[in-house]
Amino acid sequence: MKLSNRNKLFLGALILAAFNLRPGITSISPVLNEITKGLxxxxALxxxxxxxxxxxxxxxxxxxxxxxSRFQSEKTITFFITLIGIVTFARIFTNSTIxxxxxxxxxxxxxxxxxxLLSGFIKNNFPEKAASMIGIYSTSMVVGASISIGLTPPIQHWLNNxxxxxxxFWSILALIAVPFWLMVIKSSNTHIESQKIKSTLPLKNKNAWxxxxxxGLVTLMFYCFAAWLPAIVVEKGGTTELGGVVGTIAMIAQLPATLLLPSLLRAVPSKRFWITILTLSIMIGLSLxxxxNVTPIISSICLGIGSGGLVSLTLLLPIDKASSPMEASSWSAMTQAIGYMIGAIGPFIIGFLHDYLGSFxxxxxxxxxxxxxxxLLGWKITKGEDIEEEFSIE
Structure with a gap:
């Protein structure tokens, strides 16, 4: 895949931005026991x-x-990556739950x-390589999540326990990413285009819902075990260190699925097939x-492979069906907005039920x-495998 110098810059910026999209959440899980005790x-809380x-x-x-539409996509991305970095660094001053x-x-x-907005960025700058870019984007998020889970405990010990x-510590990822995005802003020519296109959500489209x-359900399942898998391992008799290792392995196991998904789709184009296989992988991990009493490492591998592939598909489907960068952003915004609100319920339900039932x-x-x-939903949205017609954008 040959890229111009400009697109190499854009690819590097995309990867660094993706690194910042998970550590603020996933770095919590390996030290959750210390947080709950300390605060x-x-x-449930x-x-x-x-x-x-x-x-x-x-x-x-x-x-x-x-x-x-108002401020330019690249400037908006840069501003909010900076916000993520500042707020993440501010956690050093944490002295209360609030x-x-x-x-x-x-x-x-x-x-x-x-x-x-990164979905629209991909659509605009890599329209012919969307599947490959989604694979790189997803893989970068997984890497960010994996290193934050695996390294937060040792970093905690190195930094005065x-x-x-x-x-x-994970604010360093934003510190690295922001200079790249400032260069992207200077090189970008999408400002005029984005100002002319009105962004609307496809709220009347049945297929969008x-x-x-x-x-929503894919996100719910992923964040339930992302938040609680180390604690589940500890409840089953494992050590805190083993819980952290299992959580890290679950994230690392996503890498093959996210990185290879474009190639897998070329070999077997049926998204229905891959949705079924990847979901069954998650269900097998949960069943184990x-x-x-099989080692939870095997479960974590099944969970990671299944969730990595499914999350990549949730990112790819809106981009595939959009006819413009802003349309891609709108479809991604709707599926992620409502979908992630559904997903947010999951970790709380798991915590609440654990408090009530005393077991995971x-x-x-x-x-x-x-x-x-x-x-069942995957089969519905891929009915006939003709997703171009099934997901036509209104």
């Missing part, structure tokens, strides 16, 4: 550290297109604006945790059941 939080940014993510996605929840809210808002210092429901096992049964619904 005296219940499991602690789950809000994941649910609140997802809710904000969803709500703020609704405004991404409007902001891009303060930490506020940082989660603001980080979620920044992610909610940046994420759909402080979990707040460990969380704040089906896709949104699909995105629920019904066996019944919550795993619930997630396995949701897997069947994801498959």
């Amino acid at each position: 005296g939080m219940s499991s 602690a789950s809000l550290l994941t649910s609140i940014p997802l809710l904000c993510f969803g709500f703020c996605s609704l405004f991404a297109g409007r902001l891009a 303060f930490l929840l506020i940082t989660a809210l603001l980080i979620g808002a920044g992610i909610g604006i940046v994420s759909p 402080s979990w707040s210092n460990g969380l704040a 089906l896709l949104t429901a699909f995105v 945790l629920s019904f066996t 096992i019944p919550t795993l049964y619930l997630l396995i059941f949701l897997g069947f619904i994801v498959i």
